[in-house]
Amino acid sequence: MTSANPLLTFADFPVGKRFDFPGRTVTAAEIVAFAQEFDPQPMHVDEAAGKASILGGLSASGWHTSAIMMRMLCDSYIDQTAAEGSPGVDSMEWKRPVLAGDILSGHCRVVEARLSRSRPSIGIVRFIAEVTNQRGETVALCDYANMIRIDGGEAAAHANG
Amino acid sequence: MTSANPLLTFADFPVGKRFDFPGRTVTAAEIVAFAQEFDPQPMHVDEAAGKASILGGLSASGWHTSAIMMRMLCDSYIDQTAAEGSPGVDSMEWKRPVLAGDILSGHCRVVEARLSRSRPSIGIVRFIAEVTNQRGETVALCDYANMIRIDGGEAAAHANG
Numbered sequence: 001m002t003s004a005n006p007l008l009t010f011a012d013f014p015v016g017k018r019f020d021f022p023g024r025t026v027t028a029a030e031i032v033a034f035a036q037e038f039d040p041q042p043m044h045v046d047e048a049a050g051k052a053s054i055l056g057g058l059s060a061s062g063w064h065t066s067a068i069m070m071r072m073l074c075d076s077y078i079d080q081t082a083a084e085g086s087p088g089v090d091s092m093e094w095k096r097p098v099l100a101g102d103i104l105s106g107h108c109r110v111v112e113a114r115l116s117r118s119r120p121s122i123g124i125v126r127f128i129a130e131v132t133n134q135r136g137e138t139v140a141l142c143d144y145a146n147m148i149r150i151d152g153g154e155a156a157a158h159a160n161g
Numbered sequence: 162m163t164s165a166n167p168l169l170t171f172a173d174f175p176v177g178k179r180f181d182f183p184g185r186t187v188t189a190a191e192i193v194a195f196a197q198e199f200d201p202q203p204m205h206v207d208e209a210a211g212k213a214s215i216l217g218g219l220s221a222s223g224w225h226t227s228a229i230m231m232r233m234l235c236d237s238y239i240d241q242t243a244a245e246g247s248p249g250v251d252s253m254e255w256k257r258p259v260l261a262g263d264i265l266s267g268h269c270r271v272v273e274a275r276l277s278r279s280r281p282s283i284g285i286v287r288f289i290a291e292v293t294n295q296r297g298e299t300v301a302l303c304d305y306a307n308m309i310r311i312d313g314g315e316a317a318a319h320a321n322g
Contacts, residue, residue: 038228040235041244054245062247063228067199070224074201083202084215086223086255093249 010123021072028100034064055097062094082149090143106131171284182233189261216258223255243310251304267292
């Protein structure tokens with residue numbers, strides 16, 4: 001609420017609206033750090049094991065790719081939106097390995113927007129997010145929803161009460 | 162491959178097979194650290210903002226809960242399995258907030274096992290994983306698949322060639 005600009009609300013997310021992701025290089029160090037904490041399979045923590053695997057190199061955990069995608073969503077629109085989180089993900093496909101040194105970018109677009117039946121102050125916006133690598137290949141595809149307030153100010157007051 | 166016991170292979174995952182997750186307390190510090198890197202929404206990085214939100218307290222990013230679930234899967238079976246990763250997730254539901262201090266556990270079970278049509282050396286095993294909190298409430302539900310080798314030794318040689 002310290003943003004200089006008013007937050008984006010439900011009406012700012014018509015079907016077809018697109019947000020582009022900033023580019024980001026994925027380093028070997030961050031692949032290993034994430035994997036050691038959350039997914040210590042050999043191909044995610046050891047370069048030789050990655051090269052010997054079907055993935056062809058030291059490769060990010062799929063959940064790491066998903067977390068990087070989430071940061072891209074935050075940077076591209078969520079940080080400026082009266083968002084109230086997400087009930088979950090309809091599908092998360094890891095279509096190609098993300099290898100150390102890959103440069104990821106991508107975009108998301110609105111595929112459905114509707115009012116919540118149970119909470120009149122929010123709308124449900126469904127997006128498809130696509131993460132691509134430096135060759136333009138899709139590495140991850142995610143179909144997910146955000147709950148977004150219809151009126152940033154009023155609904156914020158409601159949430160505090 | 163340094164494991165003292167032979168790795169689990171496809172035949173060790175019949176439909177109905179269940180693996181229980183070890184318990185794990187989620188701390189405020191790790192909620193904030195994950196969120197600062199991947200999902201810096203106010204309710205994930207600031208206790209007051211979390212309390213003011215619909216989530217009712219400093220709450221883990223849904224992707225953090227998913228990453229914790231992944232670690233539970235590694236600890237409960239993947240680390241001892243001839244696994245070759247995952248093509249993705251059919252659904253990932255974040256059903257309740259995960260708040261600082263919550264103690265998570267849960268289990269996964271096999272719901273489908275079939276041979277790969279394109280790769281004769283592997284089987285596709287589909288699981289449903291359920292993460293619960295200290296009150297036995299489901300906080301996350303995930304329907305996902307693993308690729309698991311039919312013969313640990315032979316297929317490992319294949320992956321190296």
